[in-house]
Amino acid sequence: MKKFKLICVLLAAVMLTAAAVSCGSSGKKYVVLEENFGSEQYGIGFRRDDNALTLAVQEAIDAMIADGTAAKISTDWFGEDKVLKDQQFPRAIENTGDDSLQKILDKGEIILGLDVGFKPMGFYDDAGNIVGFDIDLAKEVASRLGVALKLQPIDWNSKEMELSAGNIDMIWNGMSITPERAENMNISKPYLNNRMVIIAAADSGIAAKADLSGKKVAVQAGSSALDCINAEPDIAATFTISEYPDNPTAFLDLKAGRVDALVVDEVVGLNLISEDK
Incomplete structure (x- = not known):
C-alpha cells in the first residue's frame, strides 16, 4: 500500500x-x-430532504479538518494535504429538524454507496477489503457519529436511484458536484479538486x-x-x-x-x- x-x-x-x-x-x-x-470538485451526496444527516456529516468533516485528521488521511494516500478548506455548500442546507439523522442513530448504521472500481477513492484491496481515501474519511465520520459504516457497492450509473430508494444513505466515492446534482440532492461542501x-x-x-x-x-x-x-x-x-x-x-x-x-x-x-x- x-x-x-x-x-x-x-x-x-x-x-x-x-x-x-x-x-x-x-x-x-x-x-x-x-x-x-x-475541472470539478468532489462532494458527498444525500437525499434531497435529509438535511439533519447532511449537516451532521459535514460538521464531523469540518471538525476533522480543524483537528488535522483529514490532513493526515490525505497525506497517507496522496503524500500531501489535498483536502479543501473554507468551502461553502453548493446549495444552502438549512436545519429543518427532520429525522434523517435520528434514523441513522437509531439503527446504528450508515450505508455508503460506492463504485469499487474507483481506486484510490474506494476499491477492493488484495485481501478483498474495500479501502480508499474516501473510505478512511467515511470511517472516521461514522465513528464520530457513533454508528457503524456499511460499504455498499453499487452500479454507478444507478447511484441516484439507489439513494432515492433508500438502499444507501449517502454517495461518497469521488462524486463530482454538478448544478443538476446540487438541485436534486443534498451535497456536502467540496472536499477535493478534480480534473x-x-x-x-x-x-x-x-x-x-x-x-x-x-x-x-x-x-x-x-x-x-x-x-x-x-x-x-x-x-x-x-x-x-x-x-x-x-x-x-x-x-x-x-x-x-x-x-x-x-x-x-x-x-x-x-x-x-x-x-x-
Whole structure:
C-alpha cells in the first residue's frame, strides 16, 4: 500500500510539469493530455430532504479538518494535504429538524454507496477489503457519529436511484458536484479538486482534443466524465463515445487498442497508469 501511495504522489508531481506520464521501463506507454475536459470538485451526496444527516456529516468533516485528521488521511494516500478548506455548500442546507439523522442513530448504521472500481477513492484491496481515501474519511465520520459504516457497492450509473430508494444513505466515492446534482440532492461542501483528463497511447498521435476526431473514446457510463464530454457538443460530435460500467474495464480496452482514448477523473487515471504492467 505504501508503495502504491508513493507512486501516486510521484505521478501527480510529473503531471504538474509535463503533459505526458511515463509508465514502465520500456519508455512512454501513455500520455495524459495537457488539454482536458474541465475541472470539478468532489462532494458527498444525500437525499434531497435529509438535511439533519447532511449537516451532521459535514460538521464531523469540518471538525476533522480543524483537528488535522483529514490532513493526515490525505497525506497517507496522496503524500500531501489535498483536502479543501473554507468551502461553502453548493446549495444552502438549512436545519429543518427532520429525522434523517435520528434514523441513522437509531439503527446504528450508515450505508455508503460506492463504485469499487474507483481506486484510490474506494476499491477492493488484495485481501478483498474495500479501502480508499474516501473510505478512511467515511470511517472516521461514522465513528464520530457513533454508528457503524456499511460499504455498499453499487452500479454507478444507478447511484441516484439507489439513494432515492433508500438502499444507501449517502454517495461518497469521488462524486463530482454538478448544478443538476446540487438541485436534486443534498451535497456536502467540496472536499477535493478534480480534473477530467484524456489518456491515450503514447504512439497514438493524439495530443489535443482536436485529435480525437474520428476516434473511439472510452468513458464510464453515468459518470461526470461523460457529462463533461457532452458539455462540449461540438467536440463530442467529432468522435464515437464508448460507455463502460467502470474505469478499469475501459482502460483494459485502451490497452488492447479497442478504443483510442479514455476520459477519466485525474486521480483515477493516474492510478490506472501507475499500476499498468
